[in-house]
Amino acid sequence: MKRIVILALTTLALFCTAVTAEVSHVSINQRLSELGEYPKLKLNIVSSHTNPNKVQYFLRQSTGEERLVSSPLNNFLVLVTGVDDVVDSEAVLVVKEHKINRWREVTVLSLFGDNAVNNLPKTAYAEPSPMPVKVDEKANSGALEGLPVSTTTIAANIEDNCKIDFNGSETLWRIGVRQSKVWGINTYGAILAIYEANSAAFKNNNINGLKSDASLKCPSITILDKYADARAAEKLFDSMY
Secondary structure, eight states, X not given: OHHHXXXXXXXXXXHHHHHHOOEEEEEEEEEOOOTTSOOEEEEEEEEOOSSGGGEEEEEXXXXXXXXXXXXXXXXXXXXXXXXXXXXXXXXXXXXXXXXXXXXXXXXXXXXXXXXXXXXXXXXXXXXXXXOOOOBOTTSTTOOBTTSOOOHHHHHTTOOTTOEEOOOSSSOHHHHHHHHHHHHTSOHHHHHHHHHHHXXXXXXXXXXXXXXXTOXXXXXXXXXXXXXXXXXXXXXXXXXXX
16 A cells, blocks of 8 residues: 555656646847847756757747747757848747647747846746738738648749759758748748658658758649648647657
């Protein structure tokens, strides 16, 4: 009986630890870019998450929101970069963590100010505020970012037997951001379409394992159309980590 009680308490303790795992501190250690350049920041972070993919970073400015690529430098320092130039002097860094089956906004930090715009207590969370809808200038029909795109619009931006430019060092996220603008589709949809059309280009079929010597072909209209819904594409993308 004593062993059962001890086992139950141990299990409960492990469960509570998993549930309460969270980011307890984020601050900007060093800003490595200026207004008009692509974002590049070193961040201080204190987190009990063992999986770095449970924490995501976003650049939010007047033109919209971009998910940044993160690279851990050590247990308490991470480098984040993006591809969209920062054109808003009031741009902010948004930090989100995955907790209890959903993404929650942990803190919002000003890129060019001294203080956090919003540094939430450990037990408080806020849903992201609605962002302006982006219009893809390269899509003839003015397809909206975050909304389904018609096959007709996508077809207008795909050439027969086209190849995707890849220099061997770019991340899949960076390629997806660039191609989403060419194809007139959301970024998550572009990434998933590239992955599906080029499965042999990824080590062990892992979406994070893009080979440096890969030759990437453009996905078909049918594949792109599958991922035209940005919200559904983002949900699927997050589930693949």
